[in-house]
Each structure stands twice: as structure tokens, then as C-alpha cells.
Amino acid sequence: MALPSHISSTLAHPSSTRTPVYALVGNPNCGKTTLFNALTGLKQKVGNYPGVTVEKKIGTAYSQHGQPITVIDLPGAYSLAARSPDEAVTRDVLLGRRADTAQPDRILCIIDATNLERNLYLVHQILDLGRPVILVVNMMDLAAAAGLTVRISRLEQALGIPVIACEAVNGKGLIELKVAMSRPDLPLARHAWDVPAAIAPAVTELQASLVSHDCKAPFIARAEALLLLTDHDSVRVAGSTPLHARTAEILHTWQKRWEDEGTDWAGALVNSRYDAIGRIAAEVILQTGETGPTPSDKIDAVVTHSVWGWAVLGAVMTLLFISIFTLAEPPMNWIDDQTAILATWVKHAMPDGDLRDLVTTGVIGGVGGVIKFLPQILILFFSIGLLESTGYMARAAFIMDRLMNRVGLNGKSFIPLLSSHACAIPGIMATRTIEDPKDRLVTILVAPLMSCSARLPVYLLMIAALVPGDRVPLLTKVSIMIFMYALGTLGAFGFAWLFKRTLLKGAPPLMIMELPPYRLPRVKDVALNMLERGALFLRRAGTLILGISIILWFLSAYPRAPDGTTDQQQLAQSFAGRAGHLLEPAIKPLGFDWQIGIGLISSFAAREVFVSTMGVVFNAEATDDTAPLRQAMLAAKWPDGRPLFTPLVCFTLMIFYVFAMQCMSTIAIVKRETNSWKWPLFQTAYMTGTAWILSFVVYQAGTALGF
Template sequence: MSLTRSVLLEQEERFMTVALVGNPNSGKSTVFNALTRLRQKVGNYPGVTVEKKLGRAILPDGKAMNVLDLPGTYSLAVQSPDEQVVRDVLLGHMNDTTRPDVVVCIVDASNIERNLYLVSQVQDLGIPVVVALNMMDETVKQGRAIDPQKLQAVLRMPVVPMVASKEQGIEELKTILARGVEPVPLREWRMPAVMEEEVALFAQWLCTDRKMDRFTAFSEAVIHLSTPIAKHHLLEHGVSDIGTAMVQDARQRLTRAGVKWRSAVIEARYDWIHRILEGVLTDLPDPKIRKTERFDAVLTHRVWGWVVFVSVMVLMFYMIFTIAAYPMEWISKGFELLSAELKSVLPAGDIRDLLTDGIIAGVGGVVVFLPQILTLFFFISLMQDTGYMARAAFIMDRLMSRVGLHGKAFIPLLCGFACAIPSIMACRSIENPKDRLVTILVSPLMVCSARLPVFALMIAVLIPNTSPFEKAGIMLSLYLTGILGAILMAWVFKHTIFKGPTPPFIMELPPYRFPTLKATFLHMWERSQLFLKKAGTVILIFSVILWALMTYPKLPGASGDVALRHSFAGRAGVLMEPVIRPLGYDWRIGIGLIGSLAAREIFVSTMNIAFNIDDSGDAASLHSAFSEARWPDGRVLFTPLVCVSLLIFYVFAMQCFSTLVVTWRETNSWLWPAFQFVYMTGIAYVAALTVYQGGRWLGFQ
């Protein structure tokens, strides 16, 4: 280790580390962002954060402190991989993270009973705790009042009332942290005497045999004696067979003594919570009628729920085809001008061609779609921040509960509308490993934003002069095809390779919230940065490579298709034509299919280069080039049937290298990404084949 690095590490260690712990959707990431000025993702549904994230805050006394944002959890008796992170951090089991000096428990004041349950578990660990009583604005709407000072007095921990989304209470929290927080006083909740004894006995053993400190040993003993799945954790943390046998013996003794070991601890903690809350909670005389329930009656209704969902989607696509059209026009005009300018200043030759036909056509052709992608993200952001997404997941779950897919899977799947990568990461909130794997495997079938350019292009070729409504309708049917595909495949997997029972859906529906403009625009801004970064890196590099492959080797005197056919890429396309001809595609489309193995948008780039060849890289001119494309025998290439076949192919095909990498990382095996690639490409092929051949058989063109 170099000297500077070790000095840096020492400094790092001298900072106090504060961990933010709390139930899902209680506002941890909002507090984290306010403390650190970072931009961790925030959303109004449980399970947004699935990984720990380190940031740094400056306290009022000028000192820095490390802040850890953590996934949400209801309890420290862990069920899913994201909750495991919380437990490991609090117990100091994480190699790369020091055990926190202070825990800030973010308590959702509108759900205070349930949130204090976790506080009592964290308190057991003996780490100093500050209670951040967040969402104070919601309690008023609920018709209750909470007295933070009384709560502080009975809890004997600092309590800071907060409205984190408005940054209220953040400075007070910092002041308390700067002043230093005392370790937590002794617990006041008590289990039945027999259980207390058994816990003490096992904790004693953990202290001596496992070398745990007094607090950790107590907390572990409680969790292990009262959690049915404890055996698995015991083994995981190296507790020997002796320990496991001790737990089992203790449980038998408890059962004989008439103590229900599963529920005794839960009851003991809730008894304490109810005692604590006496005098702290008061009902307001005139509670406002709860709007949430009224909204939910419609939005989660068996029929109306779907009507609203479909309407929201149609509205979204309608906007994508209407308001986004203007900025798209400007961007494409800009690239046209740039290209014309380059043509006039640069001498004719390969460099000029690379710049105009390769880079501008390739990258420009994709960047044009930025306004549509932003419109999509505007809607996704609204769905996530208002709490609507949880309702959409709810109605989908009800319809599909027979599929056998875990209800919790629908949140990750809906995240897939943005991108398969966060969607696959979000699967960490699913407890059951089999269900988690099934969801990871089907996630990329959800139509993501990278497909949008391809779809928009093909729809424009398919029905050039129709109303945006019809285009929106086609878009909607493609999205629904993706959803149905994902659900169908989940069913297949659950009944073949991943047989197993499905636990019932227990997702909590968050209250509706007004989205803040700031959050929405930040989300869109981040997304456009990501999109432009992708265009400037992956798509740029591939455009250059593909341009070169489509230009060399040169055939002297040849141009257009003849030259392209002679190039490396052209030869590859010709080679694969027999395979894709049954789908209605020629070798030039073949080049696009190969190119888009890296990322779907590259289809548009390669088509811009292949059918070049107007220099503008503009969707409109590409679609006119498409309508002029012919087979050698003079037949039209892009018939309506070919367009539909391509659309279907792109719904199902696995064309995203990054997704495969994430699947590999999340499953720790190359088998699963390989399987994902093969099965999705297989379905894409068969579906496109069926559409094309079936359509021809029925007499379509």
C-alpha cells in the first residue's frame, strides 16, 4: 500500500460513520441526499435502494462524517439479499465498510408502530441511535399528532421531527450528530421469563464460543431463537452444529413451557411500542377523509384499474409521438446542418465519409430520439413518485397470481420499462432465490427505453401518415406483448426448472404523494446524461467500427449496395441471409441485427449507415430510404409484414450486452446470461417467423 493511500485510509477511519436504517419507503435516501448533496435514487415505492451507498456530509462544526444509505428493511431477521446488506453492515460483517458508530433510524411517522419495531431491534445491538421522525407532514393528513419531545423522553434517544423531502429537520439532525450520541440505554421490552432465560443462555454461549460482544450476542440469540429460518443464518455465519442443536433444544423447552417462540418476541416488542406511544400519539378531532382509500378503490379496481393503466400508457405514447416530434425535428436539422457544413469544408475521402456517414449518421441517428426517451422518463418518474407504480404492480399481481411469480417481482418488472439493468438489480428485494432468478431471467422482456428508437422508426415506416393515436396504439400493443411474454415465460420457468411454492403478495401500497418538479426534472436530466453518454461511447464506437466494416474492403468503382455487399459487414450479412430470410429480412437488415447485439439502438445507427444515405441521420429520411429499399428482384423490402416481424423480433430478442453482464453479476454464473440470451433470441426468432410466415399464408404482404 502506498504511503498516501494509507494516510488517506487512516483519515477515512477517523471520520464518524453514520448508517441510515429504516423500513422501506420511509425516506432514507431522501435524508441521505439532503445530508450528502448526492443524488441517490428516490421513489415512492418500497425497494428503491437495494445496495449500500457511501457519501460524506459536513457537520456544523466543520467535521466530515461518512454516511451510509442502506436498503429498507422491516426487521433484522433477514429474508432477502438486500436486507442482508443492512444486517451485515450493522454487525460489522462487511469487509469494505466499518461498523457504524451511530445509526440514524428513519421512522415513517405515519406508520410509527411498525417502524419502531426495527428501532427496538437496532437498539439491541448497543449502537447509539438517533430517531429521525420523518414524514411528519403525513401524520397531520392522517388525523394524528405525534409529540416528538414526549417520544424522546420515553425512548431515551434523541428524536428529530422531519420532513426530509422539504429538508426540514436536516440541520437539527446534523447538530445532534455533531454533539455526539450516547449509546442506547438498556432495553425496556421484556419477553416471558422462560424465554429471557433461554436467550441469556444462548447469548452467553455466543459470547464465549463465537467471541461476540454482549449486545450482538443478545440480538443474535433473540433472532435465532425466534425466527423459523434461523438455522440457515446460523450456518451462514459459521455457527457450528452445536449451536444449531442448542437452538433446537431451547425451542423444544420453550414449547413445553407453553411459550410460542415464534411470536413471543414480536409480541414483547409490540407491547413495549404500545406502552411507549401512550401519550405520544393523539388523534386529531377532525381528521380529513383519507383520499388514498378513495383513489385506491378506482386504481386497484379489477376493471377500472386496468382501464386507468392502459389510458396512462396510451397518453404516454401519444405524447411521445406528438410533443417529442418538435425537438426531434430541431435535433435532426442540427445534424443535417453539421453534416452539410463538414461536406463543404472537408475534401472528399474516407475521413469525410467517416465523419458524415459513420459518426453523424450513426450517433446522430440515435440522439434524435432523445426527446422521446425524455418523455418516456417523465412519465416513468411520475408513476414512481406519485405511488402509482405500486398500484400498477398490484393489479398485475392480482391478474397473474396464478402464474406463480412472486408478487414482489412486479416492481422490478415495471422498472424494466426504463431499463433492464436497474430492473435486474431491483430483484434483490425478492426473498426466494428461485423466484428471484426467474424474475431476473424474464426482466429483459419488458420493453425498455432502448427499444423505443427502433419501434418509433419501424412504426413510422409501417404507418407513415396516420394519427399519433394509432401509433400510440401500436406502441401499447408492443409493450403489452412484452409484459405478456415476461409473464408467460415466468409461468413456464416456474413450472419446469424452478418449481416451487409462491408466497403470497405482501407489498405495501405507499400513500399517494405529489411529485416534486425538482425530483422529476432531476430524474429526466440524469436519464438524458446516461443516454447521451451511451450515444457518445458505445454507440459512437460501434458506429465507427460498423462504418469501417461496412466500407472496407473497397471495390474500386463500386458504390451503394454493390460496395456494401463487398464489405466485411456486407459479407457477414449475406452469409446470414439464409437464416433470416424466412423472417422476411435481407442481408442489410442482417447487418443491423448483428450490430444491435451490443445495444438495440445500434440497429438504427447501422440502418442509417447501410441505407445511407442521406447524411442527415434523421428518422424521416431513413424511413423514406426504407420505403425505397428493394429486393434484387424488385419486390419491396419493408412490406408491412416485414415491419411487424421486425417489431416482434425486437420485443423478444436479447440484444444488450450490458444486461447480460448484469445478469452474470447478480447470479454469479455465466450459465444464466447464456441461457437468457439463447431463450430470448429463440423466442424472438420463432415469434417473428410465425408472424411473417403466418401473415403470408393469410395473404398479407
């Protein structure tokens, strides 16, 4: 199809007065974000599994001549016929449907050299858009290792666009790519693809209607017409831009005619595309090496085995938690000591008074109690990063799929659930890769049940109080930790099963997930990600937790009791004490007193605030402000002299925190993702209700059994 000269000129030569905008698109896990980071110098999260990027990211790269180039990193998509919310972002940006994003001038299409034929399907659709495209063939090293030779010049000839061989991970091909991106004019594709004769008139008629009634540009209109005919669900294809009545009528008329004739129009279009791609692939790909099982296949024979796979997963989790306990102990003790030294110094440097009390009890006691867990947070994220970058996480998803299918979810829900171990918020955002809205909602509802890193300080504090000293073997502590993580996971599966059979009924979906090849972890990237997470943890400790600790100090120190009252009496009659007393009737059946109640209230802002609250509450009444929090808690008693933090109470508190929805940020993000207050409120009610009931059962049963 000939392109009008004024449009052609606009497309091939972005205005010289503004920065050219490139969209970076490709299949999931083909290295888009790695290339984006390499081009822009940014550090967006990458991982060796599909679905890491679920929202567009914008950065600036610089050409060889120092000219700025805007690059938009888009979520991975197998096709422009989007089936999930993240794919819809890619489709809408490319089709110029997003009001918040200008339609890209040019498209940087990246494909995986080891899966060329499958990746070319999206490229083929993108060429329909009539925009200048640069094709980047990534992972050339992996293709060579698999005995594949990709003839770049042949591919360039076949498509008529610049094709660059690249290894984004190693930075190879970047200079050539930047030179190509700097070109003032790019050739438009020589797009040799014949639409099947039976469908071609419909494409032409729909295109004309989309141009005249829906105000689309001619090439976009043609691409949209092809998309409408590739999918049986025209509403899904139209997305946020509903079709004009006339266009919808034309589409319906053609579909009805084909149905009467028994023509599978969507299948014919897809097959026709694959025929064209097959011809290109046959010309371009040479199999030069052996085609036997790859090293990844050999490892997968064990790692995804129905029995050994579980054993490997169990061993990996055990090792992870052992390292959290053992490796972190020396730096944790060091932080503890430094906190104590600082508090002692302040105590000696300042005269007695409110400010000194605020600094030692509120700031050092509250924030120091949380910062202490930094080494364990770092180890957790380093371990998760290593597992992600090797490609093991995708295997874990594959193993879990068997279990998840029984509860009505599929492996695609596993990545969001796994991400929720770091934080429920990225986990909930990762559900955008799930096609079925009901499956997505179920995953959102259960994701916060996975134990996030904010729960880690609570668990560790409780385990320290529950099994103090060196009397208890390390494996017991590890087992308790694994039990809490497993309980959260089983809780998530249990509720998913329940929701899929009641509120959100639907058939168990099939899982189609790509297993990426194993790669050696890039320790630098993993370390950077870990440090970034550590910095965020410290920032949170220095902002939100510091702020809440200061407020808590005030609430526990005011109103002032008359002179001569004990610290315990002061706390009891303070604002915080009164709030705790108000809550006590509801939590006493769980074995919690009003002081723990203060922690439960404050930790609704963020779970780890519980630890800083305990720091403020118990250090406030301890005779020595610098005493470790654990000792202060163990010394706490009920009015009748019984110890407050018995092993049963510590265990019950952990159970409560596994299930309770103690996170305002998560509630806000669920509201945004579901576009309704109904679901976050329901989620808060069912999770907190379950937390109370299970804690009640555990405490009462434990008490009856004499614990």
C-alpha cells in the first residue's frame, strides 16, 4: 500500500526540532529492559523470567553525536492482539491510544535469536503500523551456543529495515544500534505479506471506515482492521477506544458472512502470517550445530521433575533461610551494639528531659530496632535476585503450576505471588500479565497473604523472643520461619480455591509459560538491586518509621502523669495506653494485652512499625533504655505477674501477622488496580477476620494443651 508522501515524510524523519521517540517492544523475556538500561544508563529491574515489566518506562539515550533520544520501554507482548492488561499497554502506546503518551516516531523491535520464528510474529504485526522500525536480534551468543546461525543481512533484505545483531547483556552491538538510531531517515519496511484473498476486502472496508468514522491514520487503521479480524473479541481489541457504530456494523456483517460460510477468518489470518514468517525464517536461520538436549534441558530434567523438583525447591528455600539467620547475625549484633552505644552517649551528653527521652526512646529505640534487620533484608533480596537472574524462578512457577491448578489458578499467578514475598505492591502490579479478569482479581485478593519483607522483622523479633539464646538449634528457628512462609502460601492457595468456587467462579485456566534458558547470574545487577532495596528499607526507616516513632513517643509520654508514678503507670494512662486499653477486650482472647494492642494499631501504617512500636513501648518502661528489645519484652508481665511474651503468645502473634491486612499502601494499590473500594475493603475484612479467628484458635487450643 502506498503511503501518502506527507505522511511518509513525517514518519521517516522525526521533526528535527524535538527529541525522537523510540518505543522498545518485543516478546516477554527477550531482553528489552536490559537493552533499555544499556541505552539509557538507568537501572530498571530485570529478571530471567517473563513479565518483569508491566508498565511503560521512559528514559533518555544519547546518540553517537550526543543528541538526546527518548526511549519508551514497553511491557513484553507476544502479539498486538492483547490479552492481558500489560500487553494492552504496549498495543495502546503503539497505536497512539494513550492520552498520556505521544505515539512513538520510531519502533525499536527486539527479538530473541534463539526463538526467531516465534518472535517475528510480533515484528510482522508491528511492520503493519507503517512506522520506521529497527530490528535488534538479541542473544546472539545463546543462539550460537545452541548451534544456530542467524543471517542478519538476509533478514535485513527480507524485511527492508535495519537489523542489528546484539548481546545486550554484554553491551555488544550497542554502538551499531546507536548509529542506526541516529539516522535522520530510516527506510520503511518492505512488507511482503499478502492478506488472504477471502479476507482482504474486509480489511479494506474496515480500514476505510476506521479512517473516515474513527479518525485513524491510514496505516494505523489497516493495522487495527487486521487486529480486529485476528481476534474474535472485538471489544477487547478496541480496548478503551470503542468502535464507531458503522465500523462495528461492517465488522459484524463480515463475521456473520464468514460464519455462515464456515470460514475461520482469524485462523486464516494467523496462518497466513506464520506462512510468511516461515519463509523468512527458512532463509535466515541456519542450524549449524547439534540439536540434542541443551544444558538447560538437562538441568530441567531434575529441577522440573515431579518429585525431585519439589526436593530442589525445598532445599533452595531452606538454604535461603539458613543464610538469613547465620550470615546476618554478626552485622545484626554490630548494629545492636552501635545503637546501644549511641543511646548511652546521648543519655550522658544531654540532661534529663523530654528531648533526651524522645531521642533515646523514640528515635534510637524505634528506628534502631528496625534498622537492625537490614542485613537480613539484604540477604533475602540478594538470594531472590540470584534465583531470578539464573532463570530458576520460572522453573519454580512451573512446579507450582501443578499445585496451583488444583486451587483454580495457574502458573502465571505464581510470579505475582512470588513477587509479593518482597512486597505485595509490585506483586499486585505484576498481576497485569494475567489475561482472565477473574483470575487476576483472585490473585490480587490473595497476594498480600504471601509473607512480605515487612513481616520479616516481626517474625525475627518473635522468633528471638520465642526461642531465645543458643539453647535452640538453628534448624528450629529456620523451621519456624519456613512454617510462617508456608502458612501464608497455603493460606493464599486456600482462599484462591474458595474464591474460585464462590465469588469468582471460573474454569481453571491453561498455563502457557516460557521457560527461559539458564544463565549465569549477573552478580553486579543482583548486588545493585539488593543495594537499591536496602536503600529503600533505610529510607523507609528514616522517614515513615521515624515519623511514626516520634508520634508514638508523644502518644506514650503524654498526657503526663503526676510526679512519682512509675513508667508502667505513665504508659497506661497515656494516649497510646488508652487506645491499647480500648482494643484490649478484642485481643485479650488471643493472648495479647493493651501494649501489644498499641503495636497492632500502629503497624497498620506498615507492618515493621510493630517492631519500632515495641521499641518505644517497652524501652519506655525498661529501667535501662539501652537494654536489647528482646530482653525488655521478655521482662514484660501481665498485672498478675504472668509473663506477657510466652512462646505461645509469640507464635500466635506471628500467625496474626501472617494473615492480617496491616498495610495501608497495599489497600491503596488494590483500590487503584480494581478501580473500586469494594475489593480492598473486602480484602481487609477477610484477611483481618481470618487472622483473628486463627489466632484465637491457636491461642485457646495452646492454652488448653498447657503451653
